[in-house]
Amino acid sequence: MRLTDYTDYSLRVLLYLAVRDQGLSTIQDISDAYGISKNHLMKVVQQLSELGWVETVRGRNGGLRLAEQTRARTVGEVVRATESDFALVACLPDQNGERRPCVITPQCRLRSALEAARHAFLAELDRHTIGEVAGPQGPLAALLGIRAIIPVVPVAPVAPASDNPVPIA
Template identity: 85%
Template sequence: MRLTDYTDYSLRVLLYLAVRGEGLSTIQDISEAYGISKNHLMKVVQRLSELGWVETVRGRNGGLRLAERTRTLTVGEIVRATENDFALVACLPDQDGQRRPCVITPQCRLRNVLEAARHAFLAELDRHTIEEVSGPQGPLAALLGIRPVIPLVPVEPPGDSPVPIA
């Protein structure tokens, strides 16, 4: 079984945003990190936004970030939402429940084996969340060219610090 590029890119976008954390990212950032076309990513991000998995912020300083609930999504849930066909062979039901007839269907054991394999594949994907596959974030961030977000620490202006009493 092979996943479509659309599903691959969807997983990569979610992984990138999970590693990135709180800050906003742009489609350009993700495109450069993975070497993927911005046009393809725009379609993917639009769908991920429609699903509520990615939050988008419009404007000059806008971008996108992972919706909080997305961290607990399983890889299987994402694959099911982005793939359009899990019929490994023509006699298995497609997305619409349709299947092509086959002359050996009444005695075929292969169909059941392939159906079981598909279920096992998706069951394994259901065991892993985006949060889990995005760690450890440091090494992944380095590979993706993501610099760590340094939290701002308030600095006391000079002269406002307490003076020790002798």
């Protein structure tokens, strides 16, 4: 089974945001990290946002972040939501439940084997969550060019070193 580029890009966006973990990312950040067209990613992000899996923040300092519950989503859920057709052959039902007739349908064993394979494929994807496949974050972050976000901690002023200590006001 081959997934569409759209599904591939959807998974990549979710992985990037899961690895990034803190702060906001831009579509340009993700485009640069993977070498994917920004225009394609805009469509993907729009759907992921509509599904509630990605939060978008508008404005000058805006960007994207993974919605809190998305780490627990399975890869299978993402694939089902983004893939347009699971009919491996014409006699299997498409997304609308329609199938093309075939003269050997009454005696065909191939169809049931293909349906079982499709079911097994999705069942395996359902065993893995976005959070799980995004780990370990350190090595993935390095490959994606993501630098760790270090929180800014205020530091108390230090008195200059001298023979006559001067109090700091």
